[in-house]
Amino acid sequence: MNRSVGTRLLSRTLHYVDLFLMRLTDGRISVPGSLLGLPVVRLTTTGARTGKERTVPLLGLRDGGNWVVVATNWGGERHPAWYHNLRADPEVKLTYGGQTDRYVAREATGRERAEYWDRAKELYPDYETYSSVWNR
Numbered sequence: 001m002n003r004s005v006g007t008r009l010l011s012r013t014l015h016y017v018d019l020f021l022m023r024l025t026d027g028r029i030s031v032p033g034s035l036l037g038l039p040v041v042r043l044t045t046t047g048a049r050t051g052k053e054r055t056v057p058l059l060g061l062r063d064g065g066n067w068v069v070v071a072t073n074w075g076g077e078r079h080p081a082w083y084h085n086l087r088a089d090p091e092v093k094l095t096y097g098g099q100t101d102r103y104v105a106r107e108a109t110g111r112e113r114a115e116y117w118d119r120a121k122e123l124y125p126d127y128e129t130y131s132s133v134w135n136r
Contacts, residue, residue: 038059038123038124039059039060039061039062039096039123040057040058040059040060040096041057041058041059041060041067041069041094041095041096042055042056042057042058042094042095042096043055043056043057043058043060043069043082043092043093043094044092044093044094044095045082045085045086045089045092046085046088046089046091047081047085048081048084048085048087048088048089054081054082054085056080056082058070058082059120059123059124060094060096061116061119061120061123063116066103067094067096067103068108068116068119068120070116070117070120070127071083072127072130075129075130086105087107090104090105090106091103091104091105092104092105
């Protein structure tokens with residue numbers, strides 16, 4: 001898949017900036033949240049190989065009292081590391097707006113997956129360019 005230079009640059013740098021800002025503000029400020037009004041969450045998983053705690057900033061969709069995150073990896077050819085971490089250990093912490101809660105992750109399938117994908121594209125239209133990753 002051909003990704004733009006801007007996407008490649010952001011995919012390698014934005015998460016560092018967001019992690020710094022989100023740690024500094026207890027999850028209240030992120031670049032996409034501040035500039036675009038997007039809901040950015042901090043997802044904390046346990047490393048599949050290392051067993052160490054790993055935290056990444058991601059766009060999150062609310063579904064009642066739950067959250068949905070989409071493993072597009074900026075349209076890359078592989079799933080992001082956090083996806084593999086969830087498969088190995090689905091117990092996670094998620095922080096949004098200064099509040100941290102624990103969840104047990106699961107992969108959406110069928111109609112539910114399609115509905116979440118449609119909602120994700122409404123939230124962030126650039127997800128449409130990632131369709132080949134999401135639909136593999």
